[in-house]
Amino acid sequence: MLIKIPAASACNESDVTPEAIYLSRRSLLGASMAGVALSALPNWARAADPSHYDGVEAGNAPAWFKEKLPSAEWGAVTVEGEAITPFKDATHYNNFYEFGTDKGDPAQNAGSLKTEPWTVVIDGEVGKPGRYALEDFMKPYRLEERIYRLRCVEAWSMVIPWMGFPISELLRQVEPTANAKYIRFETLQDPKTMPGQRSGFALIDWPYVEGLRLDEAMNPLAILAVGMYGRELPSQNGAPLRLVVPWKYGFKSVKSIVRISLVSEQPKTTWQSIAANEYGFYANVNPTVDHPRWTQARERRLPSGLFSPNIRSTEMFNGYGEQVASLYSGMDLRKNY
Numbered sequence: 001m002l003i004k005i006p007a008a009s010a011c012n013e014s015d016v017t018p019e020a021i022y023l024s025r026r027s028l029l030g031a032s033m034a035g036v037a038l039s040a041l042p043n044w045a046r047a048a049d050p051s052h053y054d055g056v057e058a059g060n061a062p063a064w065f066k067e068k069l070p071s072a073e074w075g076a077v078t079v080e081g082e083a084i085t086p087f088k089d090a091t092h093y094n095n096f097y098e099f100g101t102d103k104g105d106p107a108q109n110a111g112s113l114k115t116e117p118w119t120v121v122i123d124g125e126v127g128k129p130g131r132y133a134l135e136d137f138m139k140p141y142r143l144e145e146r147i148y149r150l151r152c153v154e155a156w157s158m159v160i161p162w163m164g165f166p167i168s169e170l171l172r173q174v175e176p177t178a179n180a181k182y183i184r185f186e187t188l189q190d191p192k193t194m195p196g197q198r199s200g201f202a203l204i205d206w207p208y209v210e211g212l213r214l215d216e217a218m219n220p221l222a223i224l225a226v227g228m229y230g231r232e233l234p235s236q237n238g239a240p241l242r243l244v245v246p247w248k249y250g251f252k253s254v255k256s257i258v259r260i261s262l263v264s265e266q267p268k269t270t271w272q273s274i275a276a277n278e279y280g281f282y283a284n285v286n287p288t289v290d291h292p293r294w295t296q297a298r299e300r301r302l303p304s305g306l307f308s309p310n311i312r313s314t315e316m317f318n319g320y321g322e323q324v325a326s327l328y329s330g331m332d333l334r335k336n337y
C-alpha cells in the first residue's frame with residue numbers, strides 16, 4: 001500500500017506569495033495545529049558572546065561598526081532558557097517585501113541593496129533636524145546586544161541577538177518639541193535595487209512606513225539595530241539600520257530606515273493601510289486577540305520541522321509585559337489591536 005506523504009512544499013509557507021494570500025492559508029494550518037501538543041522547550045541558553053554563535057556568515061562591516069564592537073555591551077538583555085535561532089534560519093526566512101514576498105526571496109535578492117553610503121534624515125517636530133551619513137548618525141551611541149524574541153503576526157517566532165541602541169538615546173539627541181506625539185520611520189524607496197517595488201504584487205504603497213507612540217519609543221526595550229549575531233545586519237534583515245520592538249508583531253520592526261520623523265498625528269502605517277481590520281497600529285503581541293483568520297494563541301518557534309513542529313504558547317506582549325504593560329493601562333487592547 002502506498003502511503004502518501006505531502007511534498008514539503010505543500011506545507012511550506014515559503015512558497016506562498018503576498019501576505020494576504022499567505023494569510024488565507026493560515027486558517028488551514030491553524031486548524032491542523034490545534035491538536036498538537038506543546039513541545040518541550042529547549043532548556044539551554046547560550047552565553048552572549050559572538051564567538052559562541054555557530055554558523056555566522058562573515059560580513060563586510062563598515063569601519064564605524066568595527067570601531068564600536070570592542071566597547072559593545074554583550075548580553076545587555078537576554079532571553080532565559082530559550083535557544084537562539086540559528087543564524088541560517090534568521091537570515092533565510094524573512095519578510096522584506098521590497099525584495100519579494102517569498103520567505104526565501106530577501107536572502108536571494110537583497111544583495112542589490114547598497115548600504116554604503118547611507119543617509120538618515122531626522123525631521124518634523126524636533127529641535128535638531130538633520131541629514132546624516134550613517135557613520136555620523138551612529139557616533140553618539142554605544143552598541144548593546146539585545147537578545148529578543150521576534151513574533152511575526154503570521155504566528156512564527158525566533159530568538160535573535162540584535163546589536164543596537166535605545167531609541168530614547170536618539171530622542172535625547174534630537175530634542176522632540178512639545179508637539180511631538182509619535183515617531184514615524186520610513187524604509188528606503190529605490191525601485192532600481194528593490195525588485196518588490198517594481199511589481200504591484202505586494203499591494204504595498206511604497207515606501208514601507210511604521211510608527212510608535214512617543215512613550216512607546218521611549219521604552220528602554222525599543223531599539224534601533226545595526227547588527228545581529230555579533231556582526232553588522234545582513235541586507236535581508238534590514239541593513240544598515242532597522243527598528244526592533246520586541247513586544248509588537250514583527251511588521252512594526254521596519255527595515256532599512258532612511259527617515260525618522262517626529263510627528264503630532266498618528267502616522268499612516270503600511271499594514272494598517274492595507275487591511276486595518278487585520279493589522280492595527282499598536283500590533284502588540286496578544287494571545288487573547290485572534291487575527292480575524294487564525295489564532296494568535298500559539299506560534300511556531302523556528303526552526304520548526306514539518307513532522308515535528310516546535311509549537312509554543314504565545315505570551316502577552318511577547319513575554320515583555322513587566323516592562324511594557326503600563327504603557328497601555330486603561331486602554332482596551334481588543335479595540336486597539
Ligand SMILES: Nc1nc2c(c(=O)[nH]1)N[C@H]1C(S)=C(S)[C@@H](COP(=O)(O)O)O[C@H]1N2
Nearest residue numbers: 094095096097152187208250251253254255
Ligand atoms: N521595509 C520593510 N520592513 C519590514 C518588512 C517588510 O516587508 N519591509 N517586514 C516586516 C515583518 S512582517 C517582519 S516579521 C520582520 C521580519 O524581520 P526579519 O526578516 O529580520 O526576521 O520585518 C518587518 N519589517
Ligand SMILES: [Mo]
Nearest residue numbers: 152153250251
Ligand atoms: Mo511579520
